[in-house]
Amino acid sequence: MEPAGLCGFCPAGDAQPARYTCPRCNVPYCSLRCYRAHGTCAEDFYRDQVLGELRGRHASPSRLAGALRRLRQQRETEDELEDAGPSPGPAPGGLSGLWERLAPADRAAFERLLSRGECAPAVPARIPTLASLSRGRPSPLVRFQLPNVLFAYAHALALYHGGDDDALLPDFCTTLLGVSGALGAQQVFASAEEALQAAAHVLEAGEHPPGPLGTRGAMREAARILLGQGPEHQKNFTLAALGHLAQTLGRARKQAASPEERDRLYRARKKCQFLMAWTNENEAALTPLALACAGAHRAQAAAAEEVAALTGELERLWGGPVPPAPRTLIEELPG
Structure with a gap:
């Protein structure tokens, strides 16, 4: 991360x-010391965002998901600072205790959002x-298009923060249709594995731009969407994803300049x-499609681990991340 200037609390x-x-x-x-010296400004900012989304039912689910995502990112930043080393003085109430400081009604509202799936796109009514x-x-091959579409959906969704920002809509659709x-x-x-690969x-x-999920993460998310919420509501996640995609593509079509x-x-x-x-x-x-996606994810992970092991062994032999310069085996002596 590039420095943002000099610290204002040193x-x-x-x-x-x-x-x-x-x-x-x-x-x-x-640093964590200076973060603590700043008080609860950052914490209050994200807390207000989450509570505002919880209380404002008119807000879109993607905005709530964004608020929660930013809260998690801020918590990860604090954890990263914590890992960098101890600092003197007690924290005045870090983000890790945010859940405990929510009012009971706010906790209950958040739990209802999670249990109802309101933080994700809804299943289309029609x-x-x-x-x-x-x-x-x-065709019996239709089913194998689903892993391919859901892989691209998961990748674009993570890359463009939910796909609901009109400013990012052209890029979202370009990436989606390209992947x-x-x-x-x-x-x-001809198979789920072929579709994912x-x-x-x-x-x-x-x-296309790499995303935070990577190829393995997109495979994993495709499997999770296909598995859904269990046997009784398994298709809901896939229907919600496809419905959200259809809606997003429709919005993008209205903005498109060329026929x-x-x-x-x-x-x-x-x-x-x-x-x-x-x-x-x-x-x-x-279920068979989800299992095939999970199998492809495991195979990809195993291959990555094997490459990492070989790379580590080569670096150990080389004594560094690059091979040593080639040695001259035969050198012509000056006459």
């Missing part, structure tokens, strides 16, 4: 480079039937609606 003449800034007043600070979208029986061949290029896959290869090739882009977004939106109808009528197929 003793005069001994100011250290500041790695952090208070989200409320933008005062820079360098889902078309497959018969209304297709004259014939869908998901099923949506952007009408690709067909196709999306992973796009990211690994550097054609070609509007047509591309229209086709992707129709594909999401078709997959939503298929999912609604084929819930039993989701």
Whole structure:
């Protein structure tokens, strides 16, 4: 992280480079000691955001998720400072005790949001039937488009903070349709593993921005979405994700400048609606897909661990992160 200037709380003449800034007043600070010297300004800022979202039911679920995400990030910052070493003086009430200081009504409201799934997109109220979208029986390969789409959805959602910011909407859709061949290029896959690897290869090739999940994280999230909330409500997460995608693509289509882009977004939106109808009528197929995604995630993790082990062994032999300079085996003597 680039320094944000000099710390505003260090003793005069001994100011250290500041790695952090208070989200409320933008005062820079360098360490846990100076963070504590600043009082509860940052804590109060995030606490007010969370409570405001809890109490303001008109606010979108994505804003609540954003507030909670920023709160977690601030807590991680404090943990990072704590790991850097001890500092004198007791904390005046760190973020780790925020839950305990919430009023009982606020805790209950937050628990209701989690239990009802209100922090995530809702299941669409109206889902078309497959018969209304297709004259014939869908191909058995349709199911393998879901892992590809959900991989790209998880990646774009994490990268663009929920996909609900209009300013980020074009980038969200460009990444989504670029990573998901099923949506952007009408690709067909013969297995869940092939569908996931196709999306992973796009990211690994550097054609689109890397996200916080990475390829393994996106595979894991695709499996979690397909598993849903258990046997009784398994399809809900997948339906909610596809519904959110269809809505987002529809919004983006209204903003698109060129007919070609509007047509591309229209086709992707129709594909999401078709997959939503298929999912609604084929819930039993989701568990095998989820298990295949989980298996692909495990294989990817095992391969990464093997590469890390080999890299570590090579660095041990080299005595550093790069190989030693080649030695000259035969040197011509001057005549």
